[in-house]
Amino acid sequence: MTTTREGVLKALTRVTDPVSGSNIVAAGVVRALTVDGGAVSFVLDIDPSKVKVYEAVREAAEAAAKATGAERVSAVLTAHSAMEMPELKPKPKVVPEGPQRVPGIDHIIAVASGKGGVGKSTVSANLACALAAKGRRVGLLDADVHGPSQPRMLGVSDRPTSPDGKILLPVHNHDVVMMSIGLLANENQALLWRGSRLVGGLQQMLMDVQWGALDCLIVDLPPGTGDVSMSLTEKAKLDGAIIVSTPQDVALLDARRAIEMFNQLDVPVLGMIENMSAHVCSNCGQEEHIFGHGGVKTEAEGLGVPLLAEIPLHLDIRLASDRGAPIVVTKPDSPQAQVFQQVARDLIGMGVA
Numbered sequence: 001m002t003t004t005r006e007g008v009l010k011a012l013t014r015v016t017d018p019v020s021g022s023n024i025v026a027a028g029v030v031r032a033l034t035v036d037g038g039a040v041s042f043v044l045d046i047d048p049s050k051v052k053v054y055e056a057v058r059e060a061a062e063a064a065a066k067a068t069g070a071e072r073v074s075a076v077l078t079a080h081s082a083m084e085m086p087e088l089k090p091k092p093k094v095v096p097e098g099p100q101r102v103p104g105i106d107h108i109i110a111v112a113s114g115k116g117g118v119g120k121s122t123v124s125a126n127l128a129c130a131l132a133a134k135g136r137r138v139g140l141l142d143a144d145v146h147g148p149s150q151p152r153m154l155g156v157s158d159r160p161t162s163p164d165g166k167i168l169l170p171v172h173n174h175d176v177v178m179m180s181i182g183l184l185a186n187e188n189q190a191l192l193w194r195g196s197r198l199v200g201g202l203q204q205m206l207m208d209v210q211w212g213a214l215d216c217l218i219v220d221l222p223p224g225t226g227d228v229s230m231s232l233t234e235k236a237k238l239d240g241a242i243i244v245s246t247p248q249d250v251a252l253l254d255a256r257r258a259i260e261m262f263n264q265l266d267v268p269v270l271g272m273i274e275n276m277s278a279h280v281c282s283n284c285g286q287e288e289h290i291f292g293h294g295g296v297k298t299e300a301e302g303l304g305v306p307l308l309a310e311i312p313l314h315l316d317i318r319l320a321s322d323r324g325a326p327i328v329v330t331k332p333d334s335p336q337a338q339v340f341q342q343v344a345r346d347l348i349g350m351g352v353a
Helices: 005-012 046-067 120-135 195-207 225-233 250-266 295-303 313-324 335-350
Strands: 030-036 037-046 071-075 108-112 139-143 171-173 176-180 214-222 240-245 270-275 307-310
Touching: 005 037, 005 046, 037 046, 046 071, 046 313, 108 120, 120 139, 120 176, 120 214, 120 240, 120 295, 120 313, 120 335, 214 313, 225 250, 225 335, 240 250, 240 295, 250 270, 250 295, 270 295, 270 335, 295 307, 307 335
Parallel strands: 037 071, 108 214, 108 240, 139 176, 139 214, 240 270, 270 307
Antiparallel strands: 030 037, 171 176
C-alpha cells in the first residue's frame, strides 16, 4: 500500500482535537506534513501549557498515520523542545537591542495601506515579480494573516514542507519564493488569531523559514496599524515602507495614519503609490477618474515623500492576479506592467532592492 499525503490527512481526521472538539486537521493543529516514500513527518501546533493533554493525541496521530502503510512516522509537538530540555545552569542571556537583520536577506520592504481594498496585495505581487524579472533574488512574505491572497495571486497551492519539523521550506513560482499562512490553513478556514498568537505566527513565517540568500524580501502587510505591522518593525530591520492608496479622501485619511505609524517606528517611507488612478473605457477610450485623481500625489508632496506610481484601474491587472500570474509576468510589455517595472527600477536605484 502506497502512503500518500492525502491518505495521511484523511487518517488524521479520525483523531479528535481535545480543545476544539473537531478533528486535528480541521482544527489547524497539523502543520508541515511531509510524505517521502514510506516516511511521514508532521508537527502538531499546540498551546505549550497543554503538552500533557496532547501527548495522547500525538500517539494517536502517529498510529493513524502508520495505519496508512507508512514505514516510519514522526509526530512532534511544538512545545516538546521546551518540555524535554534538560535543566542547565543559567547563562547570561544576550538580548539584541532593537530590530535585527534577517540572516541571508539583504533588504526588507513593507508594502502597507491604511485601509483594505486599495490593491496593496496586487502591488506586492507585481512588484516582487518585476524585481525578479530584473535579476533580483526576491522573496514575498504574505503577512496579511486574516486575508492571505498571495497564494492565489502567485498561482501556488502546495503546502510548505519541513525537513526537520522546525524549519519551513517556502514555495516558489514566477522566480519568487513565497510564504503565506494561506498555504498552512485550509482555503476557507478562518484564522481566529489575535495578540501573542498573531505575533508568534508572523515571527515564525519570518524567522523559521529557509528563505535562502535574497536581495529583497517584500512583506505584504495587513491593512491598518495593528499588531502585525508594529511587531514586524520590532523584530526585523526594514529598509523602508511603500504606502498604497486610492485617490479618494477616505483612503487617504487612513494612509496618513499608516505613514505616521512608520514615522513613529523610525521606518523610512520610500514613497506612495496611487492605485486605481484612472480607468480607460475599452469602447471609447475615454479616461475616467472613478475614485478621483491626483489625491495621492498631493498627499505625497505635502508629506515630502516620492510618488512612485499612478496605477490605472484596468481589467487585465485584475484578471492576471485572479489567474495566478501577475500582469508583469503575463503581459510584461503592456503599459500596465511597465508601471510596476518602473517602480522596481526606482527601488533598485534607491539601493533598497
